Amino acid sequence: MNDYATLTIGEKTLKLPVIIGTEGEKAVDIRGLRQETGFITYDPGFANTGSCKSAITFMDGEKGILRYRGIPIEQLAEESSFVETSYLVINGKLPTPEELTRTSVMLNDHSLVHEDMQIFYQNFPRASHPMGILSAMVNALRSFYPELMNTDEGFEITFLRLLSKVRTLAAMSYKISRGHKVIYPRPDYTYCANFLHMMFDSPVKPYVLDRDLVKALNVFWILHADHEQNCSTAAVRTVGSGRANIYASLSAGIAALWGPLHGGANQKVIEMLTDIHEKGLRVSDLVARAKDKKDPYRLMGFGHRVYKTYDPRAKIMKQVCDTVLSKMEIKDPLLDIAKQLEEIALSDSYFIDHNLYPNVDFYSGILLRAMGIPLNMFTVMFAIGRLPGWIAQWKENLDDPDQKITRPRQIYTGQNQADYLPMALRKKS
Ligand code: ACO
Numbered sequence: 001m002n003d004y005a006t007l008t009i010g011e012k013t014l015k016l017p018v019i020i021g022t023e024g025e026k027a028v029d030i031r032g033l034r035q036e037t038g039f040i041t042y043d044p045g046f047a048n049t050g051s052c053k054s055a056i057t058f059m060d061g062e063k064g065i066l067r068y069r070g071i072p073i074e075q076l077a078e079e080s081s082f083v084e085t086s087y088l089v090i091n092g093k094l095p096t097p098e099e100l101t102r103t104s105v106m107l108n109d110h111s112l113v114h115e116d117m118q119i120f121y122q123n124f125p126r127a128s129h130p131m132g133i134l135s136a137m138v139n140a141l142r143s144f145y146p147e148l149m150n151t152d153e154g155f156e157i158t159f160l161r162l163l164s165k166v167r168t169l170a171a172m173s174y175k176i177s178r179g180h181k182v183i184y185p186r187p188d189y190t191y192c193a194n195f196l197h198m199m200f201d202s203p204v205k206p207y208v209l210d211r212d213l214v215k216a217l218n219v220f221w222i223l224h225a226d227h228e229q230n231c232s233t234a235a236v237r238t239v240g241s242g243r244a245n246i247y248a249s250l251s252a253g254i255a256a257l258w259g260p261l262h263g264g265a266n267q268k269v270i271e272m273l274t275d276i277h278e279k280g281l282r283v284s285d286l287v288a289r290a291k292d293k294k295d296p297y298r299l300m301g302f303g304h305r306v307y308k309t310y311d312p313r314a315k316i317m318k319q320v321c322d323t324v325l326s327k328m329e330i331k332d333p334l335l336d337i338a339k340q341l342e343e344i345a346l347s348d349s350y351f352i353d354h355n356l357y358p359n360v361d362f363y364s365g366i367l368l369r370a371m372g373i374p375l376n377m378f379t380v381m382f383a384i385g386r387l388p389g390w391i392a393q394w395k396e397n398l399d400d401p402d403q404k405i406t407r408p409r410q411i412y413t414g415q416n417q418a419d420y421l422p423m424a425l426r427k428k429s
Contacts, residue, residue, distance in 0.1 A: 226389025301362030
């Protein structure tokens with residue numbers, strides 16, 4: 001194959017360099033296009049645009065492959081912990097035992113948040129969505145913990161501080177929203193165990209940790225740790241490209257994740273399944289609505305920009321759901337409905353032709369329900385899991401000499417030059 005592509009526009013023929021990634025994906029480098037021809041490309045949603053080179057995550061949407069730093073997600077879900085996977089995603093290699101211990105110690109050391117931050121929570125209206133609160137609180141962290149020097153040590157502390165404190169902030173927001181006492185992390189608990197402790201322990205009813213739930217939470221967060229250039233990661237990189245600090249960049253990522261077409265889908269899936277259960281809606285009617293082009297309705301938890309086959313994360317999530325629910329002897333009718341919905345959708349020609357399969361959000365809510373996580377915290381759970389990815393992508397963007405401030409072009413379709421009309425001359429509508 002040529003190491004360039006040829007593009008002819010009018011009289012001009014251009015040789016555009018071809019870039020090939022380590023797994024064989026091919027890209028045409030169009031950086032010289034506008035300067036040479038005056039043309040730009042048009043690609044809404046950037047579905048065909050590579051915005052960066054990245055060594056963090058590899059996805060093959062046709063084969064359903066997901067790897068962090070080369071390691072398949074299935075192996076990480078089976079063997080790793082969320083802390084170890086976070087280290088891998090951020091640092092590019094698995095930690096040695098000493099490095100993992102040091103990371104765990106630092107996560108513990110940085111797990112408290114400034115007491116003054118509790119006052120912020122008191123002033124959000126009770127009905128505020130926790131994602132809005134989390135986005136604001138992460139931005140506010142910058143005022144309490146200014147970024148350190150741009151040294152390896154400075155970055156390490158900032159990154160671990162974020163991983164640890166965002167988890168604490170999330171649990172605090174739940175406690176405060178319920179009017180309950182904030183529970184502090186325990187130094188003898190691991191990262192995931194501590195989150196469950198801070199969420200569910202109470203002075204009058206101590207929370208008894210369940211090893212299987214801790215393991216399931218590890219897997220849940222591992223599955224969310226990174227997903228290359230998705231909407232929220234693109235937001236983190238975009239904000240970071242203007243050299244905004246990492247707290248502001250992550251705050252933007254959280255805001256982007258909130259959307260129901262992105263991370264907010266995990267909440268919407270459960271709302272959809274609950275509607276089917278409680279309102280007695282028929283699964284086949286919802287499938288018919290999702291297929292009707294005149295109806296904007298979509299099956300939540302189905303479809304993905306990159307995966308054109310079963311999302312490998314959804315496969316693992318479904319297995320974990322089955323294991324946890326049967327171990328805890330929970331009979332959740334929503335799991336049965338989800339399986340029924342999946343079966344009907346996957347045998348329907350519309351879903352087959354459109355390559356629409358369950359994505360990570362389809363089964364994740366059922367697992368979170370089994371853990372006792374309230375519905376409005378589901379996307380917050382996703383956000384905590386995505387932190388290592390956002391952090392790694394923010395840093396990679398900062399270090400990449402090819403990167404510039406993100407500033408796409410547009411094709412203007414508005415009115416041509418027009419004169420200002422004084423008010424007295426304007427017609428009444
Ligand atoms: N239900 C019914 N039809 C769908 C669905 C769905 N869930 N998803 C896509 N389609 C159809 C579209 O109507 C379109 O059909 P057409 O070509 O006949 O017009 C076709 O499939 C392609 O859809 P697009 O919206 O162009 O695909 P895109 O890649 O832009 O969107 C997205 C991907 C946003 C995930 C979409 O599949 C969707 O809205 N899914 C439901 C929300 C969801 O589950 N989001 C979570 C995604 S995973 C994550 O972000 C963590």
